[in-house]
Amino acid sequence: MTHTAKMAKWMLAIVIVASTLFPAGVFAANTTAVSLKFTDDNALTLSLDDDATDLTVSTVDGAGNTEDVSDEAKWTSSASTVATVKAGSITPVGTGTTTITAKYGDLSATKKVTVNSPYTALKISPDAAANVTIGQPYTFTATATKTDGSSEDVTSSVTWSTYSAAVATVSLGTVKGIKQGTTTVTARYAGLADTQTIYVRSSFQGLLLTPEEDQVMFIGDTPKQIKAEVADATRVNTDVTSDVKWTSSNAINVTADKGLLTPWVEGTSTIKAEYEDYTKSFKVTVYKTMKKVESSVDSIDLVTGDSATLPKVTGTAVDGTTVDLSKLVEWSAGDGSVASVTSTKVEAESEGKVNLVGTIGDLKVTVPVSVQTKLLVLTPDVTTLSIVVGESSSLPKVEAMTVEGSTIDVSKDIDWTSSSESLLLTGSTAKALLNGKATLKGTYLNKIVKVSVTMEPKIKSITVTPEVVELNIKKSKSIKAVGTYAATGKSVNLSTKMNWVSSNPSVATVKGSSIKAVNLGTATLTGSYQGLTSTVKVNVTAKLKKLTFSEKALKLTVGDAKSVQVVAEYDTGLKVDVTKEASWTSTKANIATVTEGKITALAKGTTTIKVEYGDKKVSTTVNVKEVVPAKQ
Incomplete structure (x- = not known):
């Protein structure tokens, strides 16, 4: 390996170690954003009539460098009713103060914004309570006064509202009455407001439907027109049938197009008619089509x-x-x-x-x-009836008395019923089937009459006692009637069953078996039972109350004769001279005698003259003196 190659390897190793110990940027300039700020830190004051105002927000890095991030930031207003913000553009909405916040990543900045009104007052005109008639629009105007004292018509710019939209609505200052009542109209503009009272009334006094009562219809009926009218102060009704809002609670059952009722299916619906502030309703019942x-x-x-x-x-x-x-x-x-x-x-x-x-x-x-004509009473010719078992009897005859006092024979019109199956009614007769009692009930119009019926064996004879009755006026006496049954010979009391009738009710009346004397005279009572007839003669005489002398006391001289009278007084008030009919006596006939009221004095002394007539007696005293000799 050459020296140059070795040096290159060492340099590479140094670089690797250095990159590990000292990452990139350690020795570079700091460009990371550390804060967010507006162009200036001053609060912002706006006027409501200002156009939108743009704000700029920038980031600041560690080296103090700035970058405009207005478009990337997220903007908010703490009071959107005062001002709104979008991408840094602020639009004034209402007077007041709001805080505008801009956020960028984890950084944020705020600015206080105050919005003032360019106006000092807002006024609604007319400035008095308004009378609004339903159907007739009423217009308000709104005027704003500026800070320089000038005014501006802002009718089309203000926000209009009513307290109760059910009573009235408002749009661009024009009020529309909905129903009668009181509400307020309010105008709001540039942080100012004004309110006015409005009274909503109808120009009409009521809604009239003809007909107005509930309706009955049958499927297939011809549609029925309901007419709607409104009444006003002119007293002339106006037809509003076509203008009324007609509704049916069940349009499947019946419809009401412009008041024309059309039945469709069986059922009941409520038809409502609405016009302005007035509502009328009625029911319509639909039945199936009737054959009869x-x-x-x-x-x-x-x-x-x-x-x-x-x-x-x-x-x-x-x-x-x-x-x-x-x-x-x-x-x-x-x-x-x-x-x-x-x-x-x-x-x-x-x-x-x-x-x-x-x-x-x-x-x-x-x-x-x-x-x-109304009846007062039904009167049968008999109140009791006896029918021999196995035989028939004619039904009673009946008279009706009307309220006018006239009588009508209603025998043929009476509807008779029997209380017992033992009494068979056929046509105009009643037949007794068994022994017993029953009641015949006769009905005619509003009245009822009843007759007691006895069903019994045949009676062969009737004995009545007394046969002759002597009575004084207002006195009563009972008569007795006894019947004898043909089959057994047994007796039965028929006194109250004879249906007695008086030949002269003005002299004597009879009820049941009791006779009552009414007036002087004679009468014959006739009664029958099972076809057997009996009679009773009634003589009604006056009752003697007292006898009265024509002289209370007499003084006579021997040899004198004096005639006196006796008067009988009756309960009828009648007075009769009974001198000749009366019985005369003297208690001392040697002193005075009496014959038919003529008293003859015989000797000195006192005697009593007595008179009897009927069941009454009367007497008087007679004093007899001697004759006084004449003086010589």
Whole structure:
């Protein structure tokens, strides 16, 4: 190996060791960034009317060298409402202070930025509370006052808002009323703001729908038009049907295009009509197409002043299903003079006939209504009835008394029913099948009458006691009737079952078995049972109350004669001279005698004259003196 070669190897070894001990750059200049800074350290002041301002940020290395990294840095603003920053370009947004931060790698730099307004005041005009009418735009203007005292129209530049967008909205200063209410409109610009109150009202006083009630429709019906109108102070309604917002809660069921209702499928929907601040809604119920509708009754019979529940109405659909339509029917009864209709009843007004007509959409049902004069009472010709087992009897005759006082024979119109199967009703007769009791119930219009029926063996005779009754006015007496059964000979008390009738009720009346005297005179009571008739004669006489002398006391002289009268007074107030009919006696006939009221004095002394008539007595005293001789 040559010396030169050896030297080259040593040099290479030295280089290798040196590169290991002393890495590259140890002896080079330091170019690594150690800080980040803006062009200057001063805070930045901007005006809102300034254009965007660019900031420059640079890195500084260890040797003090700088490099512009504005485009590479990441920029942020602590208050984007004051100023925004992008790639170092600052744009003022609102008054205030923000901190702009630039970041580059692990380095950052900040700068305080203050944004001032070039204006001192912002004013909305008009400056008084505004009255806004729905449908009529109302315009505000906004004026800003600059620091030099000049003003500027900033209407199109400010940010407009309302406190309640549900009441009113605003765009470029123009307010649009949405619904009645109070809200505020605010303008904001260059850090300034002004607010004004607005009152939103409708120019109309209500939304009217015709018809407005809930609707019933059937699939296949002709569409029905609902008319919408608004009313204002002119008292003239305006048609807004086409302007109203119509919605259906179930458009599958029914649609409402511009108020035109079209039924599609069975179901119920709520139709809503909206116009300005007003909303009206109603329900539409859609039924299947009906083949027929029927009333639960064929006819209705009423009396004046009475009422009946409206009939139930059932509809039969095309598929054979049935549905109760009663609540959907609109009823009418002519002009209402014979019968009137309420929500639940038909009421009788006056005598006559009328058709009760129920309407459901295009369908109708008719029920004849007959109204007769109101009855006060039904009176049967008998209140009890006896029918021999195995035999038949005619049903009782019945009269009806109306409120006008007239009577009507309604025997043929009475609807009779029996409380027992042992009493068979056929046509106008009742037949007793077994022994027992039953009640016949007769119904006519608004009244009911009942007759007790006894079904028993045949009676061969009836004995009545007394056969003659003597009574004073207002007095009563019972009569007894005893029947004898033909088969057994046993007796039965029929006193209250004879259906007694007085020939002269003005003299004597009878109820059950009790007779009551009404007035002077005679009457004959006639009663029957099982076709056997009995009579009782009634004599009604006045009752003697007292006897009265025409003289209270008499003074006579021997040989004198004096006639007196006796008057009988009755409970009727009648007074009768009974002098000749009365019985006269003198307690001392040797002093005075009496004949038919004529008293004859015989001797000195005192006697009592007594009179009897009927069950009454009366007396008077007679003093007899001697004759005084005449003076010579």
